[in-house]
Amino acid sequence: MASLPASFLGPYAQVSNSFFAPRHTQSRLRPMKLELRGITKRFGTLTANDHIDLVVQPGEIHALLGENGAGKSTLMNVLYGLYQADEGQILLDDVVQYFSGPGDAMLAGIGMVHQHFMLIPVFTVAENVMLGHESTTFGGRLNLAAARDKVRTISARFGFDVDPDALVGDLPVGIQQRVEIIKALSLDAQVLIFDEPTAVLTPQETDELMAIMRQLREAGTAIVFITHKLREVREVADKITVIRLGAVVGEADPAATNEELATMMVGREVELTVHKAPAKPGAASFVVQNLTVLDAHGNRVVNNVSFEVHIGEILCIAGVQGNGQTELAEAIMGLEPHTQGVIELNGESLRGRSVRHILDEGVGYVPEDRSHDGLVGEFTIAENLMLDRANGAPFVKAGSLQLKHLAEFATITSKEFDIRSQGILSKASELSGGNQQKVVLARELSRELKFFLAAQPTRGIDVGSIEFVHKRIVATRDAGVPVIVVSTELDEVTALADRIAVMYRGSIVGIVPGDTPRQVLGLMMAGEVPAEVVA
């Protein structure tokens, strides 16, 4: 029976094999070819994937390039068994596969490194790696020793240096990602999907990841690399498939230029660089001195930070996600309960004041999580545009909303900020990410501002909207407002910044000019101060 070709057994191949061999020790060390044929996946009326074909050879890094919302992640979730395709087939070595869940996909040899790590923070590395495939000793007791060995073996093979007994939640993100890779490799995955793996990494960690991907390629693994970052695609990919609006646009050559790739990805000519005149900084009107923020457990999440922002300049706060930028922004806005130090706008102290007071002082704020903190999804566009002005004229008189006035304002503002919708009465949750962000931006920028703080202003939005948001931020600067942009995207930082403050583990590593090379910024994001910066 074992000698029968797998194709003969069809969908039962896995089932029958498992009678003879323990489930995850099936020999699958032979490299595999992955093929997707005409995959179509619909959600209601939306077609997320439209007849997508894709072939990934063993020992090949195949990049899947597309904008946010182009359908890359949906496709990979179909491949990984999280969704079932409405039409189309998945083939491994020309054998049609049927995945009813991720468990089947894993048994077939497909591993996935998820964009949001599928790791349990309160478990150790070994526990995370063994989860779902636990080997046990007498009485169902977990065989942790075996799991530790496995982690050590794989770590050694790729030079990972991961402690199997560390709690995952205590590890830096870059290492957590390696745990994800170990998890996939511990099941002998021969097809490995990387879903936006660099979103959370420093440039150095990104380089290391690329090296790991090349190493895996040498070992014959077929790699699918999902991303929207052109630079990375050109650096590591052997083949590039571009998808837009759920359909394959075509294949691109890794030697193509950024502009060519971007045009394919977006479907029109795009402006990749932000045009801005040199800054004409005026007085330092926004000052932060020795600011420290403690979280609920007493951790110093922002550690003795000092900087100032001048009128007419953009200060970018760069750094990998989770190094205190979020808390710094929230502390400025009066949202953090445990703060020490000085926050001043035009000589007036803002620290310890209410959010209402801070907004009334002329502070505009774009929060980093727009759907959670920036908008009320169930409210209309018009209502969202006046959220922070519900306490008096012109939108509220004698306790009642001035609907006519609001409608006029919303119509004009929607036009000015290019908010594309069914009308000002459509719900904010029905808008695309880019248009949602424009609503937030419109609300904040249509007030008289003395200081503007934008956290991750272009996270998860389409290229067209990114262009628009960047233009408005530069325009705000040119109107004489001091601006802070908090961003984890190095491209955005270098495009917008007049000066850059790099944060690492709650501290500012250094404040450098806007034209500082990426490599230097990358080192600073890992906490190192390069010699040429200190000089």
Place this chain on the structure above:
Amino acid sequence: MSVTTTNSNNASSAASGANSPSQVIVREKEAIRSWKAPISFAVFAALGVVLFWILGRDAVSNFRLSTDTDVIQLASVDLPTQLTGIVISLALILITAYSFWLSVVKRPTPIWVVTVYGVLFMVGFLTWAGAGESILVPGLLLGAVGLSIPLIFGAMGGIISERVGVVNIAIEGQLLAGAFVSAVVASVTGNAYLGLIAAMAAGMLVSFVLATFSIKYLVDQVIVGVVLNVLVLGLTSFFYSSILTENSSLLNSPPRFDRIEIPLLSQIPIVGPVLFRQTLIVYLMYIIVAVVAYALVKTKWGLRLRSVGEHPQAADTVGINVYMTRFWNVSLAGAIAGIGGAYFTLGSVGSFQKDMTAGAGFIALAAVIFGRWDPIRALLAALLFGFATNLQSVLAIIGSPVPSEFMLMLPYVVTIIAVAGFVGKVRGPAASGKPYIKG
């Protein structure tokens, strides 16, 4: 190039971190001053000074440490009421001062200090309340354990359910259903063991409803739980008054479990008779707590259960069926809580009474939180609550100077102080209460 370097020591520690990347992140930590413990201490110290010292009674309080049937007889202890009160008041003041000092230097008050304080206060209170009387210590403890049993079973059910990601407000309903069904089944069959099994089935049945609605139909778990409690209360009360009272000899006079004495262990002074001269249900409780505490951490079952309660999507992506794991563990939780219900009828009272659980399920829920979702800690919390409940009835019998209405509040006051004052904000299972939607 110019630079403003703000914190050089941090940068250097980071550089060393880069060499060994798997190094655990150690953020600089700063303690947040908390006045909760010292203020609570101060309130009770003041109470102690007023009661034990100023209102101190000139008498002798007698504590008996052995029952007449014990093999090893310990002599009874006589304490002069007022002197003991003064000594204990002073000790309470000292501990309060120590706790204030700890808060000033931003250190938390350790748990053993809280424990010592609590025990001292309790001894002081008993001495004062029992002035001129005699208090049988093993009896006090035996009653406390007895009242804790259903709380412990309920808490174990709560822990399993919450750690797999389903908030179990329905413990009360599971206890009550277990109590009712076990009484009826044991009466009809004349077999207490069958009653016990029926109680587990009844608790499980309540869980089925909770699990189906919260996991399959994504109804808010708290609401389903509350509704289930009301439903079970209504059903059992209806059947009790319409059927059980008229045929009580047939339907509501179950045989009770006999006390089983464990040789040797039951001869240990004070704790022996309390812990090892008990019914089958109590011994079952020891086993279940030990097994749950071990298995949650050390077995495949526990690992999967916790993974589903912490990060269901991660569990799903490694091929664990989140829905089934939740469904069957919530059912298991119901079965365990059902045993607690059987204790009411087959272990202690001997018949079903209307609403006989009287909120025990909610106290069990408090024990889950006070015990931080840990079986052993929840066991201790349930014992504390059981002790408070029993203290109230013991003091009512010996005639304490405190009005009995006031004493009735005691278990609930202890619960509130324990949960609000000393637990504060704790982290439960991350995905508890959140329905899982695939994809």
